[in-house]
Amino acid sequence: MPMIPFPFDYYRPATLQEAVALFGELDAGGKRPLYYNGGTEILTLGRMREVHTEAVIDVKRIPECRMLGRHAGMFVWGASLTLSEVHDAGLFPLLGKTGAGVADRTSRNKITLGGNICSQFIYKEAVLPLLVTDSLVRIVGPTGDRVAPIGQLFDQTLRLGGGDLLVQAMTATGYAELPYVTIKRRKSSAIDYPLVTIAAIRTQEGMRFAFSGLCAFPFRSLEMEDILNNRELPIAQRIQLASAALPGPILNDIKGSALYRKHVWSVAMTEAMEALEKGASIGR
């Protein structure tokens, strides 16, 4: 059975410049090109005809996209690293473990960091640690090569221009020393999309939180963080108040009703905040 029921061309550029140039040409030629990393979404959504392309540009051999390590006080995460590689590197457990909640190990051996962040699905859980650590993202595209804080570019999705390619994310290494929480709650299975995923970290200034599964998009809300850091109020009350400041309606679908999601989120938040206020970490 052909998994992808439409024909497409395959390109494997050696450099970022080649990749971007190819994208421009193919796009102009009406090929609806896609940058291709792990390919899991092209495969699964292509099969269901929810993705269509006539050309894929395989970027996962481009050295910049494969970088993994420390540089100038920053962790550098190549967008083509698989979630398994990020996890197994053990450099930054908040990112590694949050990524390890996505799909199953076999899939994570294919799913890449960049692919997950730019996913067509609404969860994109690997972005959560980047949001709470004010990580930087490096983008190349027709307008050149640029670096920007992720908070500026990520609004429900990563706001990329046509032909833009996410190359790397960079996180200050100091964040790896801080107490963190990563919690994922699912409907019933050990492997599923989240009812809610929480990634949180406690800095000198206070606790920071990012969520997936709660609304129809992943987010970090400074307004909610202000409420959640108000130590004059008991935790339960802070959570209650924060829930009134959500940036969108709570998701209500076959995985869980909005009512139950909110409850599960509150329970998980209680656990997360109690740990962080004690300076403890939770990583699951």
Add this chain to the structure above:
Amino acid sequence: MAPGESGGSALAEIGRSVPKKESFYKVTGTARYTGDRTEARYLHASLKISPHAHARILGIDVARARALPGVRAIVTGADCDVLTGEEIRDRPIVARDRVRYHGEVVAVVVADTETQARQAVDLIEVRYEPLPVVQSPTEAMRPGAPILHERLGEYEKGPGVVPVPGTNIASIIYVRLGDMTQGWALSETIVENAISFKPSDHAAMETRSAIAEILPDGRIHVVSSTQAPFAVKMYMAKYFGTEAGQVEVEAPLVGGAYGGKAAIQLELIAYLASRAAGGRPVKAMYTRLQDMITAPCHIGLEAIVRLGSTKEGKIVAAHLTYRFDGGAYDDKSSDVARAAAGDCTGPYAFEHLHCECLTVYTNHPYASAFRGYGHAELTFAIERAIDALAEELQIDPWTLRMINIARPGDLAPTRDLLNESNLGDLPACMERMKALAGWDDWKVRQVDDFRIRAKGISCFWKNSSIDPNASSGAIVSFNVDGSMNLDTGVVELGTGTRTVLAQILAERMRMRTERIHVRSVVDTAISPEHWKTVASRGVFMAGRAVLHAADDAIRQLKAIAACVLRADPEDLELGDEEVFVRGDPHVRIEVKKICYGYMFPNGNTIGGQIIGRGAYTQRRMNPMNPFTGEGTPGPEWNVGAHSVEVELDTRDCTYRIVKAISVNDAGRVMNRMGALGQIKGAMSMGLSFANRETFLFDNEARVQNPTLRDYSIFRYGENPEYVVEFVERPCLDGPYGARALGEHGLIGMPAALASALSRASGVRLNRLPLFPERIWRARMGYADDSVSL
């Protein structure tokens, strides 16, 4: 003594953990299934399925699809007016004028390649006029409900099927014992408990596939991932008006079936596709999505159980209402319902009984057999009610069950008299389960601030009801080295039945199972018939046939040996591949010297190759009377007792299944590791069903989760600790006393899980699956009507 036993001598092969004969192929990835067959001459079929659960088909435009290169034919409902169905002939092979469930086939494209066929399918345009849908048996029976089959009264139906024309009731069956008025009068406590669950999937690893070809002389050749090649042969001949001998069906290894591959569906589509393409071989494979919703599924149920009991816990009256959600077409669902009706009380003897068991049409994917064949379903209804009664009476649930368990001398609901052979020893299973579960130590305990551990129990029985004239045959032959070949009509589904059959042959021949070769493909043209590889009948029926065949071969061996050894055949014994004189064992001859006849030193030869044959039919079977339930639909009630331990987090009602216990009366354990695997696999399936498996329907009855992405099944590592033990009280009809095992680890699992979770959460949980959200809603008193349930 059970069949096969000769008395005295210890059994060498029976009970031994012989690895499954096909294991080597499976672990090396070389096992070949139907879908693995590829030939350059094959054409490929792809299916256009309905996105609606109920709609009139206004028109199908195939022009654009037909024009694609490689497209050979397109089949629509207009091409065939045959109605199919084993119990009621209510189903067109390809929908005609109307679709009745989401996923129903509306057109089939035949093309040179799969890709071409799939591309053409996308270009077929179907115009529908959506119709109101029926979502549950209760809805289906409301006055004014849309009627799915207006011509129900005109359909051809099997014996014992009682449809109610003008309604959505496909079949109705009653079971009555005693006098209900008297029963209620004797009742000091009455409880009523309702349960429900919706249809779900079998989720076998191998998706269904079929290849059909019409040969120049009119013969039909089919290869299929089927549990029932002989039924495919019979029904295809019937549906298409050809002689049975003209149809030849091959069943290679099947990659998990669980009842779902006993239904005949894709074979018929492949046949129509081949016919449309001039008889060329056409291969049809379901995608996972089609395998989930287009192919028959696991039945749903709504049930109300009312039990009347004395203060001491003797249940004297039972009023049972079972309404099975059979989906859009009947297929086997009315027979599943009949099997459930036959054992409707669970393993208890109720003196006064009234059971009304309905099979109801809805706009859901249609149901067929599912491992347990109605028994996990009825058991959930009965066992939840027993737990409710125990609570009401404040009697220990284990004790309440023991008080009411049917014993030898009691009547089954079918009015069969139970005895020590036809009824497994449930009290012994219950005692052992109780000890293993530590039931008397504690039933609920607080672990920490949030976590509660609790145990639940259930027990069950199951009779394997099949057609009264169903038969099974076996043929054995020899190789020149004295090793043997065994052929039966049992399809190897992964249950290891063919290995156990080889053990039975080896035991009888007093040789090693390793010296028995078994075929992994059933071919109806040459294999002896086995009715269907269903109902845990493989070892029981084919095993008896194998014993007959072995005896036939032994008789022939002794006849030749008697000449050679100049001894009376009655003085001869067989052992270690030699025939010898009982009283003087040094007078002997090797089997390999006589199994192809014996050649004297001068070249003279007597006898010829030895072929043993055997057949078996169950004794004194007769169908149930649909108005009273009286009959003998199956030969033996097999039993077991289960326990499940859970740890519930009361904050969000998530839970962990810590341990699951199953104690079954195996009669005789034939292959210890195999039996453990069968029971544990079934337990896993039962827990997965109870914990998470269901189709989720939207308001238009469309399946919301027709992929394994969203239809979750137990994965390795999510399983609890499994504890499995056996009680061995022989069934005197089973080979070496063996009782059926294949389905029996599953049957009580949903009830035991619900029992444990109800105890942990403090609320009675009666709907499956037991999603944490459902438990949370029950605890909070919220309606159980969320999109996710």
